[in-house]
Amino acid sequence: MSLRAAGKEVSEAKKLRVVIAGGGVGGLVTAKSLSKLPNVEVTVLEQASAFARFGGPIQMASNALSTIRAIDEPLFGELMKRFTFTGNRKNGLVDALRTEWYCPFDAMKSSAQAFQLPYTGVVDRPDLQEILLDSLPEGTVQNGKKVASYEKLPDFQGVKINLEDGETVEADVLLGADGIWSATRAQMWNEDKKGPNSGCSYSGYIVFAGETVYQPEDYFEVGYKVYMGPKQYFVTSDVGRGRIQWYAFVGVPESVQIPAKSEDKKSFVRKRFWGWSQQILDLLEATPAAVIEDRSLYDRPPSFFKSWADGPVALMGDACHPMMPNLGQGGCQAMEDGYVLTQKLRAITNTSQVPAALEEYYSERILRTAAVQFLSRIASDLLLDTFTFPWKPEEGLASPHGQGRGDFSYAPVVVNYLRYLLPGIFTAQFSFLYSFHPHEWGSQAEVDKLVAEVAERGKNDAHEAWSKRQEAVERGEQDDTGSGVPSFFAKVASTA
Numbered sequence: 001m002s003l004r005a006a007g008k009e010v011s012e013a014k015k016l017r018v019v020i021a022g023g024g025v026g027g028l029v030t031a032k033s034l035s036k037l038p039n040v041e042v043t044v045l046e047q048a049s050a051f052a053r054f055g056g057p058i059q060m061a062s063n064a065l066s067t068i069r070a071i072d073e074p075l076f077g078e079l080m081k082r083f084t085f086t087g088n089r090k091n092g093l094v095d096a097l098r099t100e101w102y103c104p105f106d107a108m109k110s111s112a113q114a115f116q117l118p119y120t121g122v123v124d125r126p127d128l129q130e131i132l133l134d135s136l137p138e139g140t141v142q143n144g145k146k147v148a149s150y151e152k153l154p155d156f157q158g159v160k161i162n163l164e165d166g167e168t169v170e171a172d173v174l175l176g177a178d179g180i181w182s183a184t185r186a187q188m189w190n191e192d193k194k195g196p197n198s199g200c201s202y203s204g205y206i207v208f209a210g211e212t213v214y215q216p217e218d219y220f221e222v223g224y225k226v227y228m229g230p231k232q233y234f235v236t237s238d239v240g241r242g243r244i245q246w247y248a249f250v251g252v253p254e255s256v257q258i259p260a261k262s263e264d265k266k267s268f269v270r271k272r273f274w275g276w277s278q279q280i281l282d283l284l285e286a287t288p289a290a291v292i293e294d295r296s297l298y299d300r301p302p303s304f305f306k307s308w309a310d311g312p313v314a315l316m317g318d319a320c321h322p323m324m325p326n327l328g329q330g331g332c333q334a335m336e337d338g339y340v341l342t343q344k345l346r347a348i349t350n351t352s353q354v355p356a357a358l359e360e361y362y363s364e365r366i367l368r369t370a371a372v373q374f375l376s377r378i379a380s381d382l383l384l385d386t387f388t389f390p391w392k393p394e395e396g397l398a399s400p401h402g403q404g405r406g407d408f409s410y411a412p413v414v415v416n417y418l419r420y421l422l423p424g425i426f427t428a429q430f431s432f433l434y435s436f437h438p439h440e441w442g443s444q445a446e447v448d449k450l451v452a453e454v455a456e457r458g459k460n461d462a463h464e465a466w467s468k469r470q471e472a473v474e475r476g477e478q479d480d481t482g483s484g485v486p487s488f489f490a491k492v493a494s495t496a
Contacts, residue, residue: 007156007352026317026334027177047146059328064326070438084240085225087119096227111430201245242465308333309358
């Protein structure tokens with residue numbers, strides 16, 4: 001009597017069947033990367049019954065751009081047609097009381113140049129989603145399929161995936177890219193998907209977001225500004241086509257009720273930032289109330305003692321390392337996950353090798369993602385709990401702006417002199433973030449040529465958008481309903 005060999009052969013003729021739970025940016029990038037392997041057959045199970053345009057612009061840092069180009073050159077080329085570079089311009093912290101630069105992020109540019117990488121920028125999430133979907137082989141994405149649980153099969157025969165509609169799917173590998181409330185993670189780590197027993201906790205912060213066609217005088221010179229002040233901050237960024245996107249981060253106890261109506265949300269943000277830079281108030285006034293949304297921010301500590309792998313199942317992206325949005329690295333780290341997973345799975349010749357490959361993926365990614373989680377949380381806490389309006393020596397001991405507004409006291413004095421330490425800290429931070437770059441450009445001249453081409457298109461698009469808005473205003477036809485702006489925070493499920 002002979003013993004049956006464990007596992008199954010993997011080859012171009014007998015492909016490794018990989019199922020990805022979740023069709024977000026991380027899941028789609030991973031699917032694109034895996035679809036290029038001759039020994040892999042990849043399927044994405046997406047809960048939405050049909051994809052729709054949703055979500056605001058997403059930041060893609062230099063490390064993410066390098067990852068995308070390493071995955072697929074044509075995909076990168078299509079991305080550049082919709083992209084807006086911001087990292088090559090002036091970016092940084094702004095004293096929101098005096099409307100003047102406090103500490104520029106020069107390292108965003110210098111660190112990218114040190115690795116010969118293109119600069120950080122933004123792309124509309126719906127555009128990125130469309131590019132990725134168009135690049136995938138037909139039939140890769142299956143809509144209306146929500147993963148509920150999984151069962152590991154014996155003898156390295158793979159995994160049975162149970163869907164919420166009762167259907168089952170078998171695969172050799174399951175990748176849980178199903179977000180911060182991941183069903184895959186909940187089962188793997190024996191936690192609730194959501195709530196106090198999920199391992200995810202409320203950060204104490206709420207972010208409001210909006211966007212509008214708007215023309216500040218420094219539109220083409222500035223990428224983004226972080227207006228800093230006590231217990232809150234306000235971020236603005238050029239996101240292409242003459243638009244400014246903004247985020248307002250405020251510390252709010254979980255018990256506080258946030259207004260439900262759009263006009264009330266706008267009023268809430270306006271009141272919270274009253275007395276800050278007039279640039280903020282002007283931008284808020286120009287933003288249609290209907291597009292303003294809010295989201296409570298949740299995160300979780302790094303999983304040093306809980307692997308992301310469970311036999312033929314692994315987690316990626318927000319399912320295992322959600323992070324505060326301050327560094328714009330959430331999506332970037334998910335893309336890196338997909339690239340590393342591809343490198344681990346390309347060498348598989350038998351399904352018995354899968355568990356070890358997925359454990360290697362976890363071991364390779366845990367320290368980097370933990371560091372990025374830490375940096376993101378520190379950046380958030382620093383801006384919300386430490387920063388205040390800085391004291392200026394030339395204004396004397398009594399601030400002309402009033403008591404508690406940049407006057408001579410401990411916190412404002414410390415914040416004033418902190419500006420001399422921050423450039424070195426920012427250089428180390430951005431150099432670490434950009435140190436992951438699987439594709440390195442041939443020369444700085446190649447990067448500069450690419451940036452110039454994108455910038456020229458961006459200028460034309462911006463002027464066209466401003467002209468259309470001005471003409472509409474003059475005709476009294478300006479649409480302030482925000483109907484053309486996709487929801488910033490809408491879940492994919494809501495597009496069903």
